[in-house]
Amino acid sequence: MVMWVFGYGSLIWKPGFNYDDRLVGFIKGYRRVFYQGSTDHRGTPEFPGRTATLEPAEGEVCWGIAYKITKKEDQEVALTYLEVREKQYDKKAYVDLFTEPAASEPAVSGVLVYIGSPDKKVNENYLGPASVEEIARCVS
Numbered sequence: 001m002v003m004w005v006f007g008y009g010s011l012i013w014k015p016g017f018n019y020d021d022r023l024v025g026f027i028k029g030y031r032r033v034f035y036q037g038s039t040d041h042r043g044t045p046e047f048p049g050r051t052a053t054l055e056p057a058e059g060e061v062c063w064g065i066a067y068k069i070t071k072k073e074d075q076e077v078a079l080t081y082l083e084v085r086e087k088q089y090d091k092k093a094y095v096d097l098f099t100e101p102a103a104s105e106p107a108v109s110g111v112l113v114y115i116g117s118p119d120k121k122v123n124e125n126y127l128g129p130a131s132v133e134e135i136a137r138c139v140s
Contacts (some may be wrong), residue, residue: 002026003075004111006080006097007064008032008064009052016085019067025099025107026064031057034135036116037125038088043138050138051111053089053116066097066111086114 006027007015034050042049054062069075091114095107117123132139 003078004009004097004108005067005069005078005095006064006095006111006113007067007111008054008062012065013098015067017067017081018069018071018074019078020038020074021068023068023107024063024101025066025097025124026061026101027095027097027111027113028095029056030054030062030095031060032062033129034139035118035126035128035130036088036123037127039125040088047128048125048129048138050135051088051116054113056117057118064139066108068108082114088123088125089114089116090119091115091117095102 004101014035032052034052035049035055037048037055039045039048042051056123059087069078072101093115094110097108099107118126118127120126
């Protein structure tokens with residue numbers, strides 16, 4: 001069984017796991033926002049940095065890269081790695097990946113993506129919207 005993982009932030013340029021192939025593409029119904037706090041690799045508990053997350057948005061798309069992982073042992077290593085790397089994200093979803101803007105059928109279905117939800121009860125690191133200046137200060 002093949003596993004696909006969608007990266008829409010730093011996974012685009014630094015996946016950190018072995019993969020067999022990758023596809024540039026987009027998912028529908030989401031937009032990328034810098035509303036997720038990071039207290040481990042982009043900030044501290046006192047001063048969290050901001051990282052990308054996805055927000056449901058009808059009619060929007062989010063471009064990124066989907067990584068194909070074929071070997072079972074590579075899948076296990078990748079999932080273990082991602083569970084640590086993405087630990088501040090509280091939600092996993094399985095989405096369709098499209099590679100052509102006019103396509104009505106996805107290129108790949110069931111692609112795993114990590115999301116930080118806006119529910120502070122389950123995602124204590126959610127920071128929410130802010131001005132462009134504030135987001136730039138926390139991202140840089």
